[in-house]
Amino acid sequence: MKKLFFFLFTLITLNVCAQEIVIGKKHQIESKVLNENREYWVSLPSSYRKNGYKKYPVLYFTDANLNSFFHAFSGITKQMSSDASPQIPEMIVVGIVSQNRVRDSAPTNSLVQWGGTATKALETTGGADNFLKFLQTELVPHIEQNYHTADYRILAGYSFTGLTVIHSLYQTPEFFNAYMAIDPSLWWDNQIMLKRFREFSKKELSKRQLFVSTSERVPSLYPKENYVIEFIQKLEASPVKGLNVHAKVFGTDQNHHTMQIMSFYLGLKNIFSGYMIDDAIRFRPATELKAHFENISDKLGVNLKPREGLVNFFGYNRLYDNQFPTNSAAAIEFFKLNAEYYPESYNAWDSLGEAYWHEKEYKLALDAYKKSTQLNPGNSNAKEKIKEINTQLN
Amino acid sequence: MKKLFFFLFTLITLNVCAQEIVIGKKHQIESKVLNENREYWVSLPSSYRKNGYKKYPVLYFTDANLNSFFHAFSGITKQMSSDASPQIPEMIVVGIVSQNRVRDSAPTNSLVQWGGTATKALETTGGADNFLKFLQTELVPHIEQNYHTADYRILAGYSFTGLTVIHSLYQTPEFFNAYMAIDPSLWWDNQIMLKRFREFSKKELSKRQLFVSTSERVPSLYPKENYVIEFIQKLEASPVKGLNVHAKVFGTDQNHHTMQIMSFYLGLKNIFSGYMIDDAIRFRPATELKAHFENISDKLGVNLKPREGLVNFFGYNRLYDNQFPTNSAAAIEFFKLNAEYYPESYNAWDSLGEAYWHEKEYKLALDAYKKSTQLNPGNSNAKEKIKEINTQLN
Incomplete structure (x- = not known):
């Protein structure tokens, strides 16, 4: 069924x-x-359905x-x-409110702020372990119980909360699959995270990823040393087994307060390097499409598939395109692959039925349409086609 | 008043x-x-208030x-x-639903689609002039009547609607101040927009900007020629007076369907080149802050000011900072500048009053607090301070 087809040319949607x-x-x-209520915000993928059959990686x-x-x-x-x-x-995005x-970001207690002076505002620091425990034993399990999640988790943080990301990587590297630290505050507590790197670097991970970004420091009252660059150098000098590192050092056209958008974009682009088709x-x-997703799934250690709507589009495009020669056999292969990817999708079977019907493969079309109506008894299109085919076959 | 101060360290917000x-x-x-209803979507800046005194550029x-x-x-x-x-x-963002x-994007009528074949789906093409008339005589005036708009308009479009952007630039270059065309479909109608470039290039504009992006084409069934690159070359070879051109050609790690985020980010970054502080x-x-914004205002031809909350933050930071030596005189200058930028802001005057109070400049503090209560009779903080000061002075 074409309902998931791309309407590239005409779109008529009028809302109230x-x-x-x-x-x-x-x-x-x-x-x-x-010992407190925590607020988190959730954005679901466009294709997400409460009673759906698709599973999505989660970005925290x-x-x-x-x-x-x-x-x-x-x-x-x-x-x-x-x-x-x-x-x-497509991913479920979970934003944790600070x-x-x-308290939650700093792995150690220290009163020394950026710039070297002490402040009482940092008295509560040192709670990162507790915060990670909250993430790992409360929030993530809660999300995984309540949403259709795939077995792939990303943790991202910026500046001070980037410390949490690095701390999480050091302490329990297998809990999240990928880590994104945007200009993390590695100056913290006399560069404690740099000092702990040696111990961490002995670990053996499996298919883990780290994206880290920073920028060249411009002259200011703050310390000029950039400990993130030092961290990147350490990662290069002592590669951690099973950790794929992507680093981006911006020039002076970016700074700590401007690099977030680019970092986030490049972080995702790098973590999913090899995904793009x-x-x-x-x-x-x-x-080829199937092999492509087998490769990236193997590389990342999670079962990834192209969007159902996209494969459906590929099938219809090869079936009815008016720009290039169509190829019904190729179209059928896309629809078959989609039904293999999403066997619970009545629409995938309906589309496959249509392609077989188009090719006058009535018996195969009948099977596909029947599967579609089993999954969705309300699919009147398939029901009509089944009637027509039965007339043809009898 | 500190209400607009940055809460960098502790943020407690619990919602339902x-x-x-x-x-x-x-x-x-x-x-x-x-002759139809048109849908448009509006996103307002965080600081936008229905009865507010701030004006914002508009991005369409x-x-x-x-x-x-x-x-x-x-x-x-x-x-x-x-x-x-x-x-x-900060900007008002107006998204026009396609x-x-x-019909609306193509400046001419043609049945030839990308790839060279003809299709009836393009029968309605050639309506771009009409669409621009809708924008210029209906939508933009409507937005400017109903929102607090500054005299700065940006028009952005992608792919086929990027054609509209270039057409708008050619036809009525002064209507929008800046144009963003993300991989525009310059193949259209035998590259009609390239052919029309010569005529356009004779125009004399004033402080107009164009951002255009594309990517190196990867081998595919589509034509390999990249007419956007040809367009960029023409713009370089025959610079248009008063048109500042920013071009970005991505490598093959991007394509027509992936470059939108980066293009949009770089487009804004380039159009407002010189804005960043x-x-x-x-x-x-x-x-220095004042001069910076005078320069960028002059460059872009519109009165731009830093965010009120940011200048307020600068003032409070110089007044009470615990990281670096404070400087009350410098703080007062920031608060004075903010009251100059936003004379209708009761908070700007309240902050200025506080800084004067802090410096024991009671008469000046009194004046500032009085202005604040005139603007907002409900400002109980200022009222109390006025009482205290009157006690001090008497």
């Missing part, structure tokens, strides 16, 4: 006046570990309530996973 | 369960020009309903204008 544009919901969880990030991060990051994630040439899979940022792949056999 | 995250509203306008873009563009683009715009080192001003994309500017005299 002044309807709100909603991108997600705010939730709360009672944390026993932290901190500071959801700062600097329009949730709005921007969830939007970028959606955009990058959309369209005819997705760069990343409620006690320094060109839409011209539809002119080649479906087996 | 499952509250929706709203980023904008969908609206409709009855277009007489197009097409395809609001495609590929999560509205979600991503409005989020990126907000993020880039936030934080301590904004790269662009309802008849080919480093937060370390607060350690230098307020006159």
Whole structure:
């Protein structure tokens, strides 16, 4: 069925006046570990259905309530996973609201702030272990119980909460699959995380990824040393087994307060390096698409598939295209692959039925349409086709 | 008053369960020009108030309903204008829903699609003039009547709607101040827009900007010629007076369907080149901040000011900072500048009053607090301070 087909040329959608544009919901969880209520914000993929059959990797990030991060990051994630040439899979985005940022982010207790002076505002620091315990034993299990999650988790953080990301990588590297630290505050506590690197570097990980970014420091009153660059150098000098490192050092056209968008984009692009497909792949056999996703799944250690709607589009494009010669056999292979990827999708079977029907393969069409109506008894299109085919066959 | 101060360290915000995250509203306008209802989506800056005194540039873009563009683009715009080192001003973002994309985007009528074959789906093409008339005589005036708009308009479009952007630049270059065309479909109608370039290049514009992006083409069934690169070469060979051109050609790690996020980010970054301030500017005299914004205002031909909350933060930072030596005189200069920028802001005057009070300049503090209560009779903080000062002075 063409319902998931791309309407590239004509789009007619008229909605009621002044309807709100909603991108997600705010939730709360009672944390026993932290002894407080914690707020988190969730943005779901466009194809997400409450009773759906698809599973999605989850991107967790901190500071959801700062600097329009949730709005921007969830939007970028959606955009990058959309369209005819997705760069990343669709993901569930969970933004954790910073409620006690320094307490939760700092792995050690210290009163020394950036610049070298002491402040009472840092008295509560040293709670990162507790915060990670909250993440790992409360929030993540809660998300995985309540949403359709794939077995792939990303943790992202910026600046002070980037410390949490590095701490999480050091302490329990297998819990998250990928880590994104945007200009993390590695100056913290006399560069404690640099000192702990040696111990961490002895670990043996499996298919883990780290993206870390920073910028060349411009002259200011703050210390000129850039400990993130030192961290990157350490990672290069002593590669950690099973950890794929992607580092980006911006020039002076960016600084600590401007690099977030680019870092987030490049972070996702790098973590999912090898995922991107060109839409011209539809002119080649479906087996190539399948092999492509087997490769990236193997590389990342999680079962990834192209979007159902995209494969459906490829099939219809090869079946009915008016730009290039069509190829029904190639189309059928795309539809078969989609039904293999998403056997619970009535639409995948319906499309396959249509392609077989188009090729006058009535028996195969009948089987596909029957599967579609089993999955969705309300699929009147398939029911009609079944009647027609039965007439043809009898 | 510190209410606009940055809470970098502790943020306690608990909201009710499952509250929706709203980023904008969908609206409709009855277009007489197009003889149809048109839908557009609006995202307002964080500091926007219905009865507020601030004015904002407006970014118009097409395809609001495609590929999560509205979600991503409005989020990126907000993020880039936030934080301590904004790269662009806060803006009103207006996304125009594509309802008849080919009709509205194509400046001429042609049945030839990308790839060279003809299709009936293009029968309605050639309506770009009409669409621009709708924009210029209906939508933009409507937005400017109903929102607090500054005299600065940007038009952005992608792919086929990028044609509209170039057509708009050619036909009425002074209507929008800046143009962003992301991989525009310059193959259209035997490269009609390239052929029309010569005529356009004779125009004399004033402080107009164009950002255009594309990528090196990878081998595919489509024509290999990249007419956007040819367009960029023409712009370089025959610079148009008063048109500042920013071009970005991505490598093969990007393609037509992946370059949107990076293009949009770089487009804004380039259009507002010279806008960005480093937060370390607060350690230098307020006159430097003022001069910086006078320069960028002059360059772009519109009165731009730093965010009120940011200048307020600079002032408080210099007044009470615990990291670096404070400087009350410098703080007062920031607060004075803010009251000059935003004379209708009761908070700007309140902050200035506080700084004078802190410096025991009671008469000046009294004047500032009085202005604050005139603007907001409900400012109980200022009222109390006025009482205290009167006691001091008597």
